[in-house]
Amino acid sequence: MSPLISISGLNKFYRKNHVLQDINLNVEAGQILGLVGPNGAGKTTCLQALLGLTRYKGDIRVLGHNPSKHRTKMLESVAYIADVAVLPKWIKVSQALTYMQGVHPNFDGKKALAFLAKTNIPMSATVKALSKGMVTQLHLALILAVDAKVLVLDEPTLGLDILTRRQFYSHLLEDFHNDDKCIIITTHQIEEIEHILTDVAFIKDGQIVVNESVEGIRSRFKLLAVTNENLAAAKAFAPICVNNMLGLTSMLFDDADLDALASIGQVSSPSLADVFVGIMTQEGVK
């Protein structure tokens, strides 16, 4: 099966800054890929290149389309929520629905209305009058009503409270995702979306440093809790990250011998956040 998104040799320069360095990524139907990295790592630039919103070097195919050449055609089957509140302040909810109905061939107005009916967003309100959470819900209603194959979300819950964030992701899974579609999502709150991701790509200084399925990451990386007497033995296995807390040391290992680790301490599967922090704070990862 050919991937819905295929990125190979993606490079992007801002003047002399090499902000994306030889990015290679494939996303297939059914996958929910988390593109995770610290601020300034290149996540948003990567997504903008994917959507044809910025110039780039390399080859990108989204549903077989070249985003820089066939952006309009591609966007008929791709939906996007940016990392900032981008709905125009002057537009009314009803106008936003009418506009989407008029310009988007795959927009289902009834679906959007059904979604909005679950919220307390009035149809006559302008975006300016809505709270930040309501604006996100409105944007989500507009986007989820599009029969898109690819959904691109760039920090979609930034600045929202935890209730709205959870609601957002549950709607995403209930109302959008199925095996024919894929989602690519960037976020800082990796622990909140860990359970919905199928794959993760960690991006650091414009480079993809890890690109694996969530299951693969959990079996590849291990967290070891050791007491001080076994510290030297544990360090011999070359941990990628060491953390001391309350007399107990935890270490993150990449592809280490599980039995050997178990003999010197308590082994557990790290969360994605643990792996992310470990990788971002070490010098290099194999």
Next chain:
Amino acid sequence: MNLMQIFIAFRKELWEFKKTLFWVPIVIGIFMITAPLLQLLLLESAQLRIVIEGVSNADSLIHINGLTQIFLATIMGMFAPFILVGLVIQLYYFTTCLFDERRDQSIYFWRSLPVSDLQNIMVKLMTGALVVPAIFMLAATSVVFIFVFFALIGSCILGSGYDVSFWELWRHADILSHLSSVWSGLFFYALWMFPLFSWLMLASMYANKAPFLWAVLPVVLLLIVEFYVVGYLKLESHYLREALWEYLALARELIPGSIQQEDNPNHIFTSALWSKISLIGTALGIGFMCLTHWLRVNRSHL
């Protein structure tokens, strides 16, 4: 080409500028209607007597030379405030239409939808160049019809009660023909202003701050440079200054005083505007639009 998409894109532009495009023409219209009525109410008895005398001698008005031209000049005079304010709104629209959506970052929303940048820019150009002035002209036309309505009522009253007939005067008024003549100038007006409009759109697309300054400052700088170059090299003329003056100056034929001297006043509007359209200006306008489109595709975000 998706006609529904284009139609909804025009509606979007009107939604965005709804307050300005709805209320400003209405306010001007109300002022245009109430001001002469108030003036009539505030007339002193001596002035009122002169008006009544003038009205009772209406029969003699038809012997005035160039009556048709006077009617056309009157209609153009009623259109003038609308067109002038409409021009200010147009300049505002073109200066902000591409800048505002980058400033509030809504460009990310618009560009996440399957609407081409070319279509987007062309809709904005058409809205500013044709739809905005058409709205103001529609308001002006409504005011003309309101006055015609008042005049008709007045004619009926004076005709039946005071035996003063205005019907011969009505025959010379040719109002519909004058209105269609003014309306037919809209397209030519847009073509005349096309280089200016496209330059403002380019400034609106290019500027990260203060698009109006970006529109004005380069021209002022060029004029200053030309002033010094002409002075230093002792050249005979300021080409740029004169070209700009020639471009922006109102055609002589459009000045109400000149209309009365024209033999064929109904074509005066189109012919005067046609004389303002130049090949170089249009080519410059196309160049500015191409640059605007390029910037929109390649440098949309602030």
